Amino acid sequence: MLSVDTFKMVVSSTPLISIDLIIKDSAGRVLLGKRSNRPAQGDWFVPGGRVLKDELLEAAYLRLLYNELGVSSAVKAKFIGVYQHFYSDNFSGSDFSTHYVVLAYQLSLDGECLNLPNEQHSEYRWFKKEELLNCEQVHCHTKWYFQSGKAADFNLV
Template sequence: MRLELDTFKTVVESTPLVSIDLMIRNQQAQVLLGKRTNRPAQGYWFVPGGRILKDETFESAFQRLTKVELGKKLTLDDAQFLGPYEHHYDDNFSGTCFSTHYVVLGYEVVLDIEISDLPREQHGDYRWWSVEELLGSDLVHQNTKDYFFR
């Protein structure tokens, strides 16, 4: 269920959001990152993912998000759970007047996918990165880097 805009702003300003992030690795162990077009983390390279909606099961959310973010519906059986993470941003989807807090469920998937086949709704560009390269880049958001410090 999606909320009306003003209600959603109140929720984001008042509570943490729950989301799923996807660490997509190809057979060469490279990680898929997209350059974010929206707040928060706008302009940074980031892993695909998104919010879990009210009354949506983990399985349904995972299938919806993989279809929207990757163009391919996957199930939780296709992924390895990495654990919970926490993301804090000074801005939010609508501007800078309040912060955003996410509780994120991280999942890893091994999937060879063509960048040209990926949806462009949330990310203006995509590329495959080595873990060493993304950890050393100021263009990659710290919250993405945190998935690779275990």
């Protein structure tokens, strides 16, 4: 693990690579968590996280399945695309921005198989596509995955 000062220097100087997990249930709803941490604190957002230094993408995906969803086995996912997320704030609250290069994956899971932790999100909720697109508390970066012309059509109810 990097020290806080070193990580602040990294975030202020370079983009971070992350994986977003777009979880769809059998009813076609999408799982969102209310962010506890900066950036996007207080907004509804898809689960996900950073890829660590020297970590294979496949290993990062499996780690995030476990850390973000409590899923301990591999789940087949569809790669949706690469996105760029820009935030005016950062994890530390200091005066610099955060830039993520995001690899987005869609997968299907039902709520019964999830063991949702509370480290990154204070609560979780299943949203229908129209509901999340119309909710002001859903972060715009999450909405991008579902807006026409910005992402693949997930055929969500």
